[in-house]
Amino acid sequence: MRDMVRRVVRCAVGLMWGAAAAVVELLCTVLAGLLLLLVVAWPRGRRAVLRPVLAGARGLTELERARLRIWLGVHTSPVYEDTQALGYLACRWALGVLGAVVMLSAAVGLGYGTSWTYLWLLVDDVRNTAAVVYTSLAGLFLLFLTLQGILGVAELEGKLARRLLGPRHQEELERRIAELSASRAAVVDAVNDERRRIERDLHDGVQQRLVALGMLLGRALRSEDPDRADRLLRQAHEESRQALDDLREVAWRIYPTTLDEAGLRAALETVAERASVPVRVEYGLTGEPERAVATVAYFVVCEAVTNAVKHAAPTRIVVAVGSEEGALHVRVEDDGRGGANASGSGLFGLARRVAALDGRLEVRSPPGGPTLVTAELPCA
Template identity: 75%
Template sequence: MARRVARCGVGLIMGTATAAVELLFALMAGVALLPVAAWPTARRAVLRPVLAGARRLARWERARLAMWLDLRVTPAYEDVRALRYVACHWALGVLGGVVMLTAAIGIGYGTFGIYGWILLDGIRNPGSFVLGSLGGFFLVFLAVQGIFGVVGLEGQLARHFLGPRHQEELERRIEELSASRAAVVDAVTDERRRIERDLHDGVQQRLVALGMLLGRARRSQDADRRDRLLGQAHDESRRALDELREVAWRIYPTTLDEAGLRAALETVAERASVPVGVEYDVAEEPGQAVSTVAYFVVCEAVTNAVKHAAPTRISVAVRAEEQRMYVSVQDDGCGGANAAGSGLFGLARRVAALDGSLSVISPPGGPTLVAAELPCG
């Protein structure tokens, strides 16, 4: 909380500085546009550099909001809307400066009891020092609430002037849904191909070998040789059964329905060939769709790490807060994972189908971090 207050405070101080520039810019733009307001050609000639300056100021504001206030606004807005934002934001910047000045005064009064004994004769009037400190800390408390309030107003103002319009938002949402629907279809197709490949290259080959062994044993006239062939066929049947169970587990684990997501993730950790630590901090069991995607994110990330990165340990963390589930898988392997590969790309499409996001950070030499954010409300 203290770190967040400090970041927001710095952001508001910077906003106060930019507010002075914006106020000066708005006054100069008004003085330049007022004489040519009745002449369209002259007005357009003057308005062109004014809009360019407004867009540049709006770009600086977007960077400040994203860096210090964690407010991200799309750059797809018109120059006129940027000019309106600049013309209105200076007042909010001044308000932020007043709040920060109030916080500074409160800190000064609150800590006056520390240095007041040295500067003044505080021994004779200790009550005034105590009351002054309490009043200062109360002023700091009010200023902190004011900081969060101004940050909320900053977000509303930026979204109103710089954010997409309702029609644009609907169009963007339709495009996202169309893309996610196509991605789901592609993911299902890829999954079917993988299952067919696993069955063809694994289980089917085992069954063919099993049939050949049984045929040879059936034609054999030597009892000892027949027993050896039957023993080999028995071993081959067990291998085929193990591979069939593995394929069925990769398709969908029954543990996920029977015991929940935590038990399924612990099973993934137990089946891995390297140590896997699981941290699970979810109060309520998420929905089936979210649990399934979270499971496959962990399963695919762990499988890829074991197969390609040669790690000595893998850490899995699952937590939920504010209607969002965060899943992360980190290994200490060699890194260099390709986010556009078939496995991770398929995971990204699974996550996107739930309006989630998947990120892969894997520099050469490691470590590799696969993180997913899923809505679970």
């Protein structure tokens, strides 16, 4: 319920901004049409007029794309032609007017729906009680209809933007083929990078421990002093325990068994417990996501927390996992020093993991902090 109210409020704000933008878009469309009509038979003049007109159309369209993304949650392709932008603005202003009508109707419905409160508070003697009740009920009904209209207009906004600003079918197929080829190559690179990391961890950690263990046992066997041999055996026992811990750490980083046995929430709580700084996990999923999605979400959190602890010196880390409109959202924020390099090996590998599922990874880490890592993964 709270998510629905938040969505309606965000869509309402987006439609109000859209209504204001519709006035500018209508004026620009009419002005562009008049200018082009004046030079329609003059090729050189048409080119001279068309250049600033298309540049202005692209600027307004970029503002529209930002409004759709921030307030309506609609993501559109950044690859579109200037003529597409002009055509979009020529159609979009009508939806802006429709949004203004819906918002005005919502205000009227809210006013009539709450009229009984200020009538009974301000008027000493309300003579026609039935009329007040009927008016309030009619206002509440109108408010209910307009709330549905807000969501409907927001949906139309998204469909119009995707239809007019999206790539053509052939271009979309070519783009998709290129993305699949790139993601396939990225998966192969990620697997190879993971193998190299495992080999490095085994060589620098477990292997060195085992070499030291063998040397300690050899010295203990050659020692003729029982006390010295006992000390060496105790050191060997401690070294074997640390080697076992290192081996468990390597195995845990490859793939945590908790993810299969207890689910994503338990795996994230394990990450929080193992971190050396306080980590708060806000888990908002009601069900368990698909295995591939859960695995990528886990590694996003694990890598982001590990990077923050290693490089940012934070005092707290907040991990939030939720779902909205068919996508799983992961958010990791720390209050460290910032300056994280999104092209570094760890975060770049995460970006390839996320891209393999048609998801998006974004890293915002200004110098001085805070650092915010967000991932959006398609999820049924």
